[in-house]
Amino acid sequence: xxxxxxxxxxxxxxxxxxxxxxxxxxxxxxxxxxxxxxxxxxxxxxxxxxxxxxxxxxxxxxxxxxxxxxxxxxxxxxxxxxxxxxxxxxxxxxxxxxxxxxxxxxxxxxxxxxxxxxxxxxxxxxxxxxxxxxxxxxxxxxxxxxxxxxxxxxxxxxxxxxxxxxx
Numbered sequence: 001x002x003x004x005x006x007x008x009x010x011x012x013x014x015x016x017x018x019x020x021x022x023x024x025x026x027x028x029x030x031x032x033x034x035x036x037x038x039x040x041x042x043x044x045x046x047x048x049x050x051x052x053x054x055x056x057x058x059x060x061x062x063x064x065x066x067x068x069x070x071x072x073x074x075x076x077x078x079x080x081x082x083x084x085x086x087x088x089x090x091x092x093x094x095x096x097x098x099x100x101x102x103x104x105x106x107x108x109x110x111x112x113x114x115x116x117x118x119x120x121x122x123x124x125x126x127x128x129x130x131x132x133x134x135x136x137x138x139x140x141x142x143x144x145x146x147x148x149x150x151x152x153x154x155x156x157x158x159x160x161x162x163x164x165x166x167x
Contacts, residue, residue: 008032008076016075017068018087022048025061026068026111029076035115037073041065043103056102062111062138063093066128069113070144088122088146096140100132107132113142122146 008029017024025048031038045052049061067090075085103109110131118124123145130138147153 011076013072016072016079016085018071018075018085019068024068025064026072029072030110032073032076035073037069037076037113039065039069039072039111039113040108041103041111042108043105045105047103050105051102054102055105059098059100059102059138061103062098062109062130063090063096063140063142065109065111065130066113066126066138066140066142067144069111069128070124070126070142073113073115074146086146086148087150088144091123091143091145093140093142096138098138100137103132109137116141122148 008031011029013024013026013029014020016029026039026041028040029037030040041047043057044050047057049057051058071088074088078085112129112131114127116125116127123143126142126144128138128140128142129136
């Protein structure tokens with residue numbers, strides 16, 4: 001069955017991410033298909049974590065490009081269902097590979113996230129890849145969790161920690 005792709009470049013990121021400037025690190029949504037999103041970041045002095053001395057952003061920030069791309073996919077899906085944008089949590093990564101030392105000023109990088117697995121409770125695993133000029137420069141399997149009710153989840157977690165402290 002063919003997959004339909006939709007151009008998304010005009011959608012403001014604030015409409016699909018639970019973040020606000022200056023903590024929105026990705027710049028544009030490029031393509032969306034079921035369970036997959038392609039985003040882009042253009043590195044410049046305005047980029048979060050930009051190092052003026054090296055004229056770049058450190059490679060480990062790529063994990064956040066991946067996480068925000070996953071969040072944007074979740075936001076697009078929520079918006080399509082008429083639901084509110086919810087906060088999610090980055091649990092960890094597996095098979096992380098960062099093949100360049102930094103993301104260079106003036107260069108564009110595309111991040112493709114594809115859902116591999118999702119449980120009903122909000123736990124999911126994504127295959128994430130970052131490309132520069134169609135060359136793979138970073139990849140990881142990223143584990144995330146998006147509870148149905150973030151406030152209840154946080155309160156429950158805090159209550160559990162307080163209970164452990166009392167023991």
